[in-house]
Amino acid sequence: MAQHLSYEESVSGVWKGLGLLAAVTVVEVLLSLLKAAEFAENIRPLIYVASLLIIALSVYKAYFIIYEFMHMGYEVKGLAMSVLLPTFLLLWALIAFFNEGDAWRKNREKIEFRNEAKAPVAAPVGLLEDVYMLEEVPA
The missing domain is CATH 1.20.5 (Single alpha-helices involved in coiled-coils or other helix-helix interfaces)
Structure with missing residues (x-):
């Protein structure tokens, strides 16, 4: 059977969860600003690491929201x-x-x-070429 929390414990848990989500969001924003910084344009590994960290933190936030606020952890x-x-x-x-x-x-x-x-233009071939040849030859 699930353990029931008092009202004060529930409110405290919600504030802790919101604080955790706020902290993760601030870290994500700082990493995004780091990626957009002028000095980081030429440092590819820094951009890759920051991108992976942003993705990982976003997945963690989604997991936490689903687990706690949507109560999937208790189902x-x-x-x-x-x-x-x-x-x-x-x-x-x-x-x-x-x-x-x-x-x-x-x-x-x-x-x-x-x-x-453009396709290359070739010289005329076939009967037309023979007609031109006949006209050029003196009779």
């Missing part, structure tokens, strides 16, 4: 999985669609490049 495992599995499928679909869209863009660029390319 039976089957219900929690029925909510989380479609979420993972949605993430997979987003990644797949962006990847497919990028492939379409690259193929479209190839097609446009080929359409703009």
Whole structure:
């Protein structure tokens, strides 16, 4: 059976949760500003690490919100999985669609490049060439 908290303990828990979310958000904003800084433009590893940290912190915030504020941490495992599995499928679909869209863009660029390319103009061949030759030969 679940343990019931008093009103004061519940309010204290909510404020702790909000403080944690605020702290994580501040760290995310600082990392974003670090990535946008002028000196960081040429330091690729710094940008990659900051991007990965931002993604990790965002996933943690989503997990915390779902676990605490949506009360998924206190539900039976089957219900929690029925909510989380479609979420993972949605993430997979987003990644797949962006990847497919990028492939379409690259193929479209190839097609446009080929359409703009000029074919070399060859000299006339066949019967027309023979007619020109006959006219040039003195009779």
